[in-house]
């Protein structure tokens with residue numbers, strides 16, 4: 623019998639993912655390009671119009687570092703509080719994931735490693751998508 627973890631439990635950081643992302647420098651490059659792609663995306667870019675890109679990059683870099691098992695601390699808010707009033711739907715969420723995939727491709731991150739990061743982010747849809 624397999625044990626399914628409760629939905630709220632964060633998945634354990636997969637070993638080696640932090641290294642596969644290129645450690646701190648690689649994550650910084652990834653997040654830098656990712657946020658540039660987000661703000662330029664006509665589907666969701668407008669939702670970032672009042673956001674300071676540098677601050678968002680810093681929080682995302684911390685978050686990806688922690689998720690991938692790196693030696694970091696995340697200082698931002700919870701996904702639920704941060705996105706509470708944004709009326710984010712599934713299409714918005716998927717658009718963001720698509721831009722993250724493009725950014726990971728651009729960094730030369732292997733497909734299997736991309737999927738490991740995406741698998742850690744996917745369960746966050748429960749806290750981020752508030753418009754159904």
Ligand code: HEM
Pocket residue numbers: 666669670672673674677678681682685697698699700704705708710714715716718743744746747750
């Ligand atoms: C897996 C999906 C997502 C993750 C992991 C994520 C992660 C984050 C993080 C870490 C922050 C910074 C929080 C802080 O500094 O306190 C943030 C802020 C933000 N997110 Fe997301 N997010 C996701 C999806 C989305 C989507 C789909 C949208 C809208 C299309 C969105 C819009 C925003 C905006 C506008 C901010 C900035 C808020 C501000 O200016 O203070 N996010 N997100």
